Amino acid sequence: MxxxxxxxxxxxxxxxxxxxxxxxxxxxxxxxxxxxxxxxxxxxxxxxxxxxxxxxxxxxxxxxxxxxxxxxxxxxxxxxxxxxxxxxxxxxxxxxxxxxxxxxxxxxxxxxxxxxxxxxxxxxxxxxxxxxxxxxxxxxxxxxxxxxxxxxxxxxxxxxxxxxxxxxxxxxxxxxxxxLPAAVPMQARLYDERVGFFRLDQVDYGRDVQRGDAALHHPLAARAQGHGGVPAGRAGGAHQADRLLH
Structure with a gap:
């Protein structure tokens, strides 16, 4: 208000x-x-x-x-x-x-x-x-x-x-x-180099291997340039991503 x-x-x-x-x-x-x-x-x-x-x-x-x-x-x-x-x-x-x-x-x-x-x-x-x-x-x-x-x-x-x-x-x-975004975020999606979107980098310290091929997109986090990422555990598999679509 x-x-x-x-x-x-x-x-x-x-x-x-x-x-x-x-x-x-x-x-x-x-x-x-x-x-x-x-x-x-x-x-x-x-x-x-x-x-x-x-x-x-x-x-x-x-x-x-x-x-x-x-x-x-x-x-x-x-x-x-x-x-x-x-x-x-x-x-x-x-x-x-x-x-x-x-x-x-x-x-x-x-x-x-x-x-x-x-x-x-x-x-x-x-x-x-x-x-x-x-x-x-x-x-x-x-x-x-x-x-x-x-x-x-x-x-x-x-x-x-x-x-x-x-x-x-x-x-x-x-x-x-x-x-204010939705309380339940939209499902993340895999990053694909053939798709014409920018991506955001993210490091997941919970992974056994921090560099991976999977990348996901989240509507809230990916909208934040330079501050982006997927909240851990909030979008399916999001905590496994280390590169995000923008």
């Missing part, structure tokens, strides 16, 4: 959603000349909301290295793949029956978060110095049964913008989709 209060945007996160994995997809909605194009995807990540005391954390989830949760090595694999925290938000309030926490996401969506804004390569190319908070804001936020759609306008000070160079400024509008 999304609420607005003045210039602030608030998320109401049900307790049952804490710990659930979601897909976060960012795209360019509107842009200046020579800075990508409308609809261009800039990032895909698997993310998870977690509670830590009186704060809510947003972590990115990686399935690059996995092991079946029933195997002793799985604990070591998890310890070696500690999930980055991309946001830490204080709990602002609770709903009426305390079944959900309310957090202010305004700063998260309107600040310089790499997953949500201009990519690192473009920042270097355009000599971006900083994101100007005073010219960055959430332009819209809407919630639906299984997804939340947020648009944010981001303005950067740049030494070499690709257009309107006299302004020393880059402004673009980003569209962010946070999507």
């Amino acid at each position: 999304v609420y607005t209060q003045g210039d602030s945007t608030l998320f109401s996160i049900p307790n049952g959603m804490l710990g659930r994995e979601m897909l976060l997809v960012s795209r360019i909605a509107r842009t200046a000349t020579n800075i990508g194009y409308g609809g261009e995807e800039t990032n895909e990540s698997v993310v998870r909301w977690e509670r830590q005391g009186d704060r809510i954390l947003l972590r990115t989830v990686s399935y690059l290295n996995v092991a079946d949760s029933t195997l002793p090595i799985s604990k070591a694999v998890r310890a070696a793949n500690f999930e980055p925290i991309i946001a830490s938000l204080p709990i602002a309030a609770y709903n009426g029956d305390t079944t959900a926490v309310i957090v202010d996401v305004t700063k998260f969506y309107a600040s310089d978060v790499t997953l949500l804004g201009l990519q690192r390569g473009r920042k270097e190319q355009y000599q971006v110095r900083r994101l100007d908070d005073s010219r960055s804001f959430i332009s819209s936020a809407r919630s639906y049964p299984t997804n939340i759609e947020v648009r944010s306008v981001l303005t950067y000070d740049a030494g070499w913008p690709p257009s309107n160079q006299e302004t020393g400024t880059i402004t673009l509008e980003m569209a962010h989709s946070m999507v």
Whole structure:
């Protein structure tokens, strides 16, 4: 659920959603000349909301290295793949029956978060110095049964913008989709080099032989470029794959 209060945007996160994995997809909605194009995807990540005391954390989830949760090595694999925290938000309030926490996401969506804004390569190319908070804001936020759609306008000070160079400024509008996948993932499918899809690499430390010929595709994990993989034991045979389709 999304609420607005003045210039602030608030998320109401049900307790049952804490710990659930979601897909976060960012795209360019509107842009200046020579800075990508409308609809261009800039990032895909698997993310998870977690509670830590009186704060809510947003972590990115990686399935690059996995092991079946029933195997002793799985604990070591998890310890070696500690999930980055991309946001830490204080709990602002609770709903009426305390079944959900309310957090202010305004700063998260309107600040310089790499997953949500201009990519690192473009920042270097355009000599971006900083994101100007005073010219960055959430332009819209809407919630639906299984997804939340947020648009944010981001303005950067740049030494070499690709257009309107006299302004020393880059402004673009980003569209962010946070999507809850099905509780039961779709069946994975074998990778075949004759099929014209990209694949994601995955190392399964639970296998006797870590390099194998089998490869599988999973709709949630394979959508997350660079963070992809199949959750161990969640899709039939998925824990045996070390290369995935994208």
